[in-house]
Amino acid sequence: MIAELGHLALCFALVLSLLLTVFPLYGSYRGAAGPVLLARPIALLLFLLTSVAFGALCYSFWANDFTVLNVASNSNSLLPWYYRMTAVWGSHEGSMLLWVLMLSGWTAAVALLSNSLPLILQGRILGVLGFVNVGFYAFILLMSSPFERTLPFFPVDGRDLNPLLQDFGMIVHPPLLYMGYVGFAVSFAFAIAALLGGRFDANWARWARPWTLAAWLFLTLGIMLGSWWAYLELGWGGWWFWDPVENASLMPWLVGTALIHSLAVTEKRGTFKSWTVLLAIAAFSLSLLGAFLVRSGVLVSVHSFATDPSRGLFLLFFLLVVVGGSLLLYGLRMRAVRSQARYQLFSREVLLWGNNVFLLTATLVVFLGTLYPLFHKELGLGSISIGEPFFNSIFMYLTIPFALLLGLAPWVRWKQQQVQPLLKPLGLWLVGALVLAVGVLSMYQTPSANVALLGLLLGAWVTMATIGEIQQKAVQLGGVPGLFKLQASHWGMVLGHLGFAMLVIGIAMTKTFSVEKDVRMKIGDSVELNGYTFMLTDVYTLNGPNYGGQAAELEVFKQGERVTHLHAEKRFYHVTQSVMTEAAVHARLSRDLYVALGEELSGPSWALRVYVKPYVRWIWLGSILMSLGGLVSLLDKRYRRKRNPTAAQTGEETHA
């Protein structure tokens, strides 16, 4: 009964999303306020109904209603209640429902918060969002209903959630990631609305910026959590695997990062319009492409949902309409747009253009690396695979010029910058960065570690240049109190850049100085790694709610002093008959100690994998700092300034 209620709510939601497409677009076309104003309650109702559907599925999981197919295949009565809730989005169908919940949520937020926009623009934005909604509601109802029943032959108990997904990281990772993916739909809608109207002014960029920042912020956190989750759950101590699905989330992130920078240029200088619009379309298109890759089974990955060509066909068709349509519109409209702004070769515009170029190159690398095996195979050239070394080396080379530019750009003025005045202060900070990098590295005994030095140097350069720029601002604004006059978005930039510096340092240090050992240990044995002594003190049988297995206790010493106690588990999930590693991690800013318990060997002894990973935390802390930068920018006052749409504006844009 509850499940049918959810299904019914989704059906109504589909109808509402159709209305949401038709009314505001018609209103904008006709210049009539009535139909546009109607979009707001429709959007809110859409969100409400989707919440009802989502709530119905949650209830089915909560109540262990195994007559619902999705519950029977992804949950189990032994599963603790919090994992029963996460199981809601553990399957393809449930995650699609989460996806539409978020899409309708963003749509409702746009409807509520876009009061200050001209009505015509509001109508177009909501209409485009409505259209995107239609596609996903149709997909979920026709191809992947989460409310299908197993009646009349329902099972007594369910098949359990994939044990990989039974983790705290999984509770928050997909919602954040989807918030990011779906959030780019709003930037996309802004871009299409601008293309329809043919107007891309500074106001438009200022309205689009906070939405893009918000989506980017969620995506950053989502990717970070995914990486952290993989680190803990997969038991290989890795934090990024260049898996097709990870790549699918990285591509919109890279393009989204380029987009927030490009939007800044469009807002401040009224130029880069064709870049900005293309990036906004690309960010959402890549989110859709990611959804297609994960759900169609074109690429194989540990993350893939079960494959079904008809789902893939539907998504491909939707992709063709949305992406193909918007790119066609882009070609038709953009050729008429001219930028008036003039700028010299050495100016902030050009440096930000460089940022776009590097980020897009990086996206292209990920794109080709992910899809090249597909191209290769479909051209009849056989199967190949592209692995980590390819991505790692190219990303290393891309990071060098990118980080150099990143440190420099905030110092450079818009339009034109003389080289001379920058040399002295920047030279000083550069020397500072050199001293810092070499100094930190000299603490490690291997000065031959070039990658680490390079990463440290780049990170230190970005840090120094960013701090230096703030120091310069402080001088200009009359001391430290003057810094309070800086706009929030400026502080956002500073935080974002410092976060990036941390990320680069973390990656370079972890890649270079991580050590690992596969060992066979008996109780009482100890192994030494990088100055730490790991002693296995106990191994015992586990008795979890839906799993058994073994747990190992270790004591860690450094130079005779006890550092910590570690607890690693190897779980065996009864229902799905699968084995999962729960790694033990002791985290400090400068290093992680990481132990994964392996197979029991004869003896009795156990296989253990022990790692010391310096600075690995910096990767995630840097990402958190970047998202914090996004949040601070988002809170900038100028995005919340109220503007009353005047009749004159409405009239003017009708003819555009």
Add this chain to the structure above:
Amino acid sequence: MRKALFYVPLAAFLALSLFLLSGLFSDPRDHGSALIEKPLPAFSLPDLQQPERMITAADLKGEVTLLNVWGLWCPTCNAELSFLTELRQQGVRIVGLYYVQPVDAAFGDSFDIKALRHDVEQKLAEQGDPYLFNIVDEKRSLIFDLGVTGAPEAFLIDRNGVIRHHHVGDINPQNWPQLQQRYQQLQEGDPDAL
């Protein structure tokens, strides 16, 4: 010219869609291994149960054989054992290729075939023994030559010792019927059947 540039993204996207469309209808797990239709590479590796006996490619000829790459360290392989045992009871000739993981000599760990034999025998006694015999590939040389990307994987080898099919992933009741078809075609001796 400048105007045409704005259509480049559209053209690139349409080209991509063609690939995605054709990708939808082909099996991504279907690896065209470089060794398909080629004879087994030459090797001489010990039998796990009788390490003094060396197995060569000639030992796999004569009958259609399913060469199964596996290891105790691989949970999916262990889960697969009981189904493979059923297949053995149905008369499928299964030979194991044991994937030995690298050992860290620096830690004083060395490869001990006796310990491994003990562990394997214990496991097979618990889960069922599908194997006619097990080849131990300590240096992973044959595994490398075969282009194995992980475990479990399996190869169908015909009477003449020619590799006819490469299966990536476990063999289970769902995907066996498809594999069985090829197995039976080879069994019936149709050299062109694939």
